[in-house]
Amino acid sequence: MLPCVLRSARPAVQTLAFTRQTAQFRPQMASDRPVETTVRAKLTAALEPAHLEVINESHMHAVPPGSESHFRVVVVSSRFEGLSLLQRHRLVNETLREELSNSIHALAIQAKTPEQWENNPSLAKSPPCMGGSKHDNTVADKLKAGQH
């Protein structure tokens, strides 16, 4: 487990490349991914990011295929200048308040200023799932909510 935590400090270049490729060539429409689409739209409108990545990590967790329950976002915005980590994360949480209470079960956040991103443009890696969602009624509820 420890190596996983430490590995996230190093750029996961291969993972990033693979994710980006599949994202580009996926034939699905945006309507197939309503939560992801909304997250992207809301973060763009609220934070005017220089760089934004919205990654659905649900497949890494104990939820059915096609779920939109677990996300990782990378938000690079000058709006974060002068804000502590906690303040930045709260800003992202506030922007996605509705999604977080209805559909999203887990949200991993990287919130950087453009300068910080330039110095270290790396996507952190989420730790391996330990199966919590399997025994979790609230996740099932959220997945149902997301299907509307």
Add this chain to the structure above:
Amino acid sequence: MNTLVRSAVRCLRVDNVCRTGRADGQVFTSARLLCAAAGQRDFAEMVKKDKVVVFMKGTPAQPMCGFSNAVVQILRMHGVDEYAAYNVLDDQDLRQGVKAFSNWPTIPQVFFNGEFVGGCDILLQMHQNGDLVEELRKLGIRSALLDAEKSK
């Protein structure tokens, strides 16, 4: 003293709180927890009782979530072995209550000296940029990593 012991025994059977630390500390705090469980949870008190408080999925011995586990591992790396860990999977009121209390939508949640620090991402970044060592020092906890550095 007898009532305290009896309360502790009752409380230890309720496995939603994992308390690390010495046995005498365990008895006293378990008794207090029993009183809290009877009525409304007093989160303000819960997060101030111990220097380091974690709301997580599972227990430090057996985390049920990768993000919660990451928090446990980071604390362990810094030699923080004495902290209060509350398992939200055992108690929906606890789970919803702490989210409302801290105005934070996800678990795990970490508190230092009663103050909300953040979740897994924030703790990890604090660990990576050295802030965690400093924050622990402010709590009067010497990070094990400092000793690891010295022995190099």
